[in-house]
Amino acid sequence: MDFDALKEMFSGLDPETLLQKLIPPLDTVLGWVELAARLAVLAGPLVLLALGLMYLLTPPKEANYSAGYRCWWGMASLEAWRFTQRVAGMAWTGLGLVLTVVMSVLCLKFGEMNPVDMLWTAGEYLLWQLGLAVLACIVINLTVIVAFDRFGHRRNEPLE
Numbered sequence: 001m002d003f004d005a006l007k008e009m010f011s012g013l014d015p016e017t018l019l020q021k022l023i024p025p026l027d028t029v030l031g032w033v034e035l036a037a038r039l040a041v042l043a044g045p046l047v048l049l050a051l052g053l054m055y056l057l058t059p060p061k062e063a064n065y066s067a068g069y070r071c072w073w074g075m076a077s078l079e080a081w082r083f084t085q086r087v088a089g090m091a092w093t094g095l096g097l098v099l100t101v102v103m104s105v106l107c108l109k110f111g112e113m114n115p116v117d118m119l120w121t122a123g124e125y126l127l128w129q130l131g132l133a134v135l136a137c138i139v140i141n142l143t144v145i146v147a148f149d150r151f152g153h154r155r156n157e158p159l160e
Contacts, residue, residue, distance in 0.1 A: 033115050033118070033119070034110050034111065034115075034118060037107075037110060037118050037119060037122040038107045038110060038122075040122055040126065041103050041106075041107055041122050041125045041126065041129075042100065042103055042104065042107065044099070044126065044129045044130075044133070045095075045096050045097075045099035045100040045103055045129065046096065046100060047096070048092045048093075048095055048096030048099065048133065049092070049093060049096025049097055049100055050096070051092050051096075052088070052089050052090070052091070052092030052093030052094070052095070052096050053089070053093055054089070055068070055069065055085045055086070055088050055089030055092065055093075056086070056089030056090065056093055057089075059082065059085035059086065059089065060081075060085065062078065062081065063075040063078070063081040068081070068084075068085055069084055069085060069088035069140065071084065071140075071141050071144060072150065073141075073144045073145050073148050073149070073150060073152070074144050074148075075152075076148065076149075076150060076151055076152030077148070077151070077152025077153070078152075079148075079152065079154065080144065080147075080148040080152040083144065083147060083148070084140070084144050087140050087143050087144065088140050091136045091139060091140050092136065095132060095133070095136050099129060099132065103125060103129075106125060110122075
């Protein structure tokens with residue numbers, strides 16, 4: 001690995017300049033609009049990341065109707081419930097982490113846009129996040145359906 005090339009690549013990187021690009025000037029109304037757009041775009045990925053970590057590190061112990069990822073097959077038995085929480089935690093943590101990084105990078109170009117384009121772009125990003133979150137829920141449900149029957153018993157048949 002060529003460390004001189006890496007050092008040269010990051011030599012012009014100024015943390016204050018990067019911070020100024022991430023946080024808009026708040027002395028104008030447009031600065032507040034830009035900040036609101038950034039917060040709206042980053043809120044979903046951060047919530048997914050937090051919920052995913054919660055389900056991985058401290059999942060609800062038993063099936064209930066107040067906390068946890070609930071689906072028909074996941075609530076059929078204690079083993080299915082724990083499996084569902086683990087799968088949901090892994091899926092949401094991964095999706096939240098990836099979306100947080102991607103959306104942070106994409107938000108860097110908000111400062112170069114006019115306000116209307118910035119808000120339309122933020123709306124598009126929110127729709128993409130929603131679609132990916134729905135897709136993650138479908139994958140979680142299908143994973144549980146493949147692993148367990150509707151009574152909460154593990155399926156013993158091999159997957160083809």
